[in-house]
Amino acid sequence: MELLGLFNYWVFAVLLMVGFYAVIAKTNMVKKLLGLSIFQGAVFLLYITMDKVDGGTAPIIQPGVVDAIYSNPLPQVLILTAIVVGISTTALGLALIVRIYEAYGTIEEDETQRLDIE
Amino acid sequence: MTVLFGIFLLTLLVVVAIGIVRTGNLFTAVMLTGIFSLLMAANFFVLDAADVALTEAAVGAGISTVLLLGGLALVPGRERNRRRLHGLALGIVSLITLMVVYATFEKPRLGDPSAPVHQHVAPWYLEQTPILVGIPNVVTAVLGTFRGYDTLGEVIVVFTAGIGVLFLLGLPGAIGSRKTEEVQPGNSYLGHHLIPQIVGTLLIPFILLFALYVQFHGEYGPGGGFQAGAIFAAGMILYSLIAGEREALQVITPRVLIGLMASGALLFGGVGIVSMLLGGNFLDYNMLADNPVAGQQWGILIIELGVGITVTGVLLAVYHAFAARGR
Numbered sequence: 001m002e003l004l005g006l007f008n009y010w011v012f013a014v015l016l017m018v019g020f021y022a023v024i025a026k027t028n029m030v031k032k033l034l035g036l037s038i039f040q041g042a043v044f045l046l047y048i049t050m051d052k053v054d055g056g057t058a059p060i061i062q063p064g065v066v067d068a069i070y071s072n073p074l075p076q077v078l079i080l081t082a083i084v085v086g087i088s089t090t091a092l093g094l095a096l097i098v099r100i101y102e103a104y105g106t107i108e109e110d111e112t113q114r115l116d117i118e
Numbered sequence: 119m120t121v122l123f124g125i126f127l128l129t130l131l132v133v134v135a136i137g138i139v140r141t142g143n144l145f146t147a148v149m150l151t152g153i154f155s156l157l158m159a160a161n162f163f164v165l166d167a168a169d170v171a172l173t174e175a176a177v178g179a180g181i182s183t184v185l186l187l188g189g190l191a192l193v194p195g196r197e198r199n200r201r202r203l204h205g206l207a208l209g210i211v212s213l214i215t216l217m218v219v220y221a222t223f224e225k226p227r228l229g230d231p232s233a234p235v236h237q238h239v240a241p242w243y244l245e246q247t248p249i250l251v252g253i254p255n256v257v258t259a260v261l262g263t264f265r266g267y268d269t270l271g272e273v274i275v276v277f278t279a280g281i282g283v284l285f286l287l288g289l290p291g292a293i294g295s296r297k298t299e300e301v302q303p304g305n306s307y308l309g310h311h312l313i314p315q316i317v318g319t320l321l322i323p324f325i326l327l328f329a330l331y332v333q334f335h336g337e338y339g340p341g342g343g344f345q346a347g348a349i350f351a352a353g354m355i356l357y358s359l360i361a362g363e364r365e366a367l368q369v370i371t372p373r374v375l376i377g378l379m380a381s382g383a384l385l386f387g388g389v390g391i392v393s394m395l396l397g398g399n400f401l402d403y404n405m406l407a408d409n410p411v412a413g414q415q416w417g418i419l420i421i422e423l424g425v426g427i428t429v430t431g432v433l434l435a436v437y438h439a440f441a442a443r444g445r
Contacts, residue, residue: 008128052166091440
């Protein structure tokens with residue numbers, strides 16, 4: 001039961017590497033991008049896991065409630081902004097892929113490399 | 119019970135992630151990413167991060183799925199030359215997974231109140247927010263004032279990424295040689311589906327209203343500029359899917375969108391400059407009113423508005439850049 005407290009971290013490790021696998025092993029660029037967003041999601045999960053306090057609640061202070069336990073607000077702030085930055089950078093990557101497709105006619109990395117050599 | 123629910127959600131998350139990587143159809147992969155984000159949002163909620171859950175649901179499950187689909191409409195939807203499994207990559211990945219899992223045995227257990235992360239500045243934030251800022255939502259207080267520099271930086275990053283996309287793809291009527299009138303009118307996405315059209319049309323005003331609520335209620339409940347911007351953009355994207363790309367570009371014109379992108383970030387920075395002119399430090403809201411607490415509240419309200427405007431502008435402009443390129 002004690003080890004279940006680490007389950008979130010294990011899921012973080014697995015997700016991180018599932019995303020990383022897509023980045024290094026797949027040749028399709030959209031797949032690489034999706035892999036990066038899984039990787040990113042794993043990091044979000046790690047941060048948010050660390051904010052949890054036993055018996056705690058979301059850090060919104062209620063007037064009149066004295067002995068409430070609040071979870072840590074700091075990781076939440078960091079990840080809240082990171083999510084919006086993440087979608088912006090994903091969009092930028094996708095725009096690059098669209099332009100690569102228009103220039104090369106393919107979004108498979110090995111084929112663009114072959115076209116570059118020719 | 120909550121623990122079991124969390125474990126169930128996390129297991130599903132892993133299954134979905136593997137599904138995203140394994141499937142050869144990119145449309146399937148993108149739809150699975152939407153599910154991945156929704157599960158992630160549920161997880162964040164279980165872990166007490168209401169603000170983050172709202173952001174992930176609006177941005178990850180909503181906007182990012184639409185953006186990826188818009189991008190996929192311009193590139194082939196199937197993966198070519200699929201290898202079954204890449205042995206070397208699989209080996210490296212398994213090895214690193216085992217190493218990271220081994221490292222987690224040193225980590226504090228989930229919810230341990232004596233973990234180092236809870237000993238540093240967090241108790242100070244929770245204690246001082248009601249005194250110094252006087253708003254209930256500590257996340258908004260940290261975001262807006264204690265770590266206002268970070269947030270300004272993030273807004274600039276979002277703005278920069280938006281500019282990058284617009285320079286790469288162009289936006290008819292603002293960037294590039296195409297005019298708004300050259301974009302095909304009428305809708306093609308939901309053209310044959312009556313029920314989504316009617317229901318969507320009914321929902322749009324309420325989505326926009328909810329976005330405004332999230333924007334201006336962010337000090338009291340989960341919400342704020344980032345979430346509100348994403349929800350507002352989602353409402354307008356829905357309009358564009360129902361009414362058509364050119365029609366949507368005529369409601370909020372591309373030049374206005376570019377203006378929104380810049381003015382939000384400028385508003386945020388402007389608050390910083392004004393507080394300097396009033397004799398404080400950069401982004402020191404105490405100077406904005408006679409009473410420091412009221413000054414903080416004004417400051418947070420204005421910078422959240424700036425964040426909301428920039429996020430709306432960037433997400434909407436990026437969506438239109440993808441959607442208009444194919445039409």
